[in-house]
Amino acid sequence: MIKLYTCYTKEYPKWEMSRSVTQYHILLVITRGKVIYWVGDDSVLLQKGDVIFIPAGSVRGGTSLEEHQRYATHFTLEDSDRQLLPLLTENRYCKTAISGFDYFKQRFMLLKHHWLMKGPYSDTACYAILLELLGIINYERDKWKLPAKKLEMAEDMKVYLLEHYKESVTLDDLARLTGRTPNHASHVFKSVTGLSPIEYLHHVRIAKAKELMFDKMMTISDIAEETGFCDQAYFNRVFRKVTGCSPTAFMKGRID
Template sequence: MKITSVLFDSQMGKNWSISRSPTKYDILLLVINGKITYTLGDTVIPLQRGDGLFISAGTMRSAVTDPTDPHQMFSVHFNDSTEIDIPLLAGGDHRFIRTISFDYLKQRFSLLYDCWIGQMPCYEIISKGIMLEILGIVQRELMSKQHPTSKQSLAMHIQQYIVKHYREPIRLSELAQHVDRTPNYISSVFKEVTGRTPVEYLHQVRITSAREMLLNTDMTIKEISDYLGYCDQTYFNYIYKKNIGYPPTSTPKRGMKQAAE
């Protein structure tokens, strides 16, 4: 695999569009805000927050943002030369993805973007590793659609509850009571569908929020730790490094750059 560019479309004007043309590379994108509509061949695909899309090289595509709700999205352009079998990359000219682990994928795309534009030593190797993880997660989520609808619905309800209450202390027993199931059952089903436990997902949501605040606000690490419900900053630092790969003190301030796809 060779990544050619990692882009972040931010603050798109209401007249933003891409003219109809063939794609030069494979593209994987994730919409994080707003709405955008792609036309691939003769197929019209509306996308909104939480939606992903894979477009294979050579596909005729055009796109237009929603003038009333302009989009924000990450996109990665790459050549598929990996020896790893990833069915997503061999499934035709495009594949729509309704993400399950949106917050975590958003974090990984954001980390990939920062790594790519930072161009620190070995950035290409690290970027490739992050991209392979993203592709693996997306492929797993596509495969999880094979799970019974009842299990998908249960996992979604748990996710929604965590996202709404992530700053509060959340116990597994509380989640179980919320969906009227046993703690062991919801933990098993949630991991089966999403690939992680409810507690791991809670930490991921918190750390995603922490990273955004470190990048884009003047809050101190302690203030962020307290805000997110970590009473022990040392533990917060440990969880942050475990999820991001480096400690919060190594997270640089930055303003997301606007990039046209």
Template sequence: MFLVDLVHFDDNIPNWRTKSEVLNVNVLVLVTEGKVSYSINGIDYVGERGDFIFIPHGTRRAGDNHHTGPHQKYTVIFRYDENAVPVIPFLQNKQFVQFKLRNFQYAQRRFERLFEEVCNGGNYLSFICPAILQELIGMLARELEKPEVTPMKMKYAQLIKHYLLDHYREPIEIGQLARLIHRSPNYTTSVFREVIGHSPIKYIHLLRIREACSLLLSTDMTVANISSYLGYYDTSYFFRIFKKHTAMSPTDFMIYGKHTDHAELFP
């Protein structure tokens, strides 16, 4: 279905530039830092952190560092059989797309994983890499179908998100988050779910369980200590939440977790 030719990670290259040419491949880009300038069929675009960019084959493209300086980005060069892929509008229409993803961190981890797989080589690359690329294409297609989020909703969601990132180990109630943005609890939950994709409570659990995975693999803390450290004062409840999100108990994760791709556990 999809064939990955190359994956690049451009890491603040001082004189990065790509000449003007008509592409005979497809290009998928995730900008992770800074800004990058593109000319697409004679029209100028600027990609910045969080932008997911698709450039279809047949496009005349040139690229350069933005005048503000170098940038970081992942670039995937790929091909696909048009008769073998599902109907995905932006692929079918060979449409240039520039879109700011709502779940940037997860997309970044998937690009990182794709880059690592290509760099490390090994068996089954022909299965693993197209599967990751297919997920990224699906993410972009799904995001494009969602209604546009207003700047104010994005601002509210980001305020809540940053608060949760700083306080996820503490007891948090929806009322606290509502007061943070001066809105009702129902509106607070609704706008966070619309922008981030999860309710605030589920997002707290995801942050805690992600931290639990790291602690289980990299420390000698007991499961009970980790449960308490992360704000779960009932260890049995921590077990249930952990298994719900990882499909393993904490004790099993200590044994098998190092072989698990954590990015797939936490979208």
């Protein structure tokens, strides 16, 4: 089973690390700024939206090019875990950009929350979330193998959902947009993004809701309506599913 040894978010005005061998697998996410990471003989530029997986036993180091913020976790794997993803069997680093970056960050924050909480089911929750994050990295790395037509169709649907997230969007709307059947449009979207259209729409809405929660003049009911939810109870359920906490807890600053 995957076991976490540390999970953190941190800002670095200046950072430098000499080359050394890592005893843990490392997952590193850059959320602001730029750094150079050295992995073996390679120099890897990392900037906002980039993620790197570095397997245990790698020689790594690095230096910042400017002030930056990172999310990171160090973990170990059992041999049985390696068979779950090609990424884990290849024993080499992988750097990629994440297209659904806001969702990836939300899941990482939930990973950190469960790791810090140390509850009775925290190990299981951490295992599931970290495996999902590694799966997303593997998926993003291999996405170039998909046909260009599928990528274009999925991008059109993503743009539509981003522009119409306040409205009641249905699969029929996406079918009309793409000129395909609802089932085909949904299948293409998930094959490219890893999420169904409704899951993606939920994450877009919740990301916007989190932004609005910093406006103390808005109530949870107002935010639910502003982000396209039909009622507050439904909003509460989706918010908890996506973030791992209730809207009230988030607004009180307990999690994020």
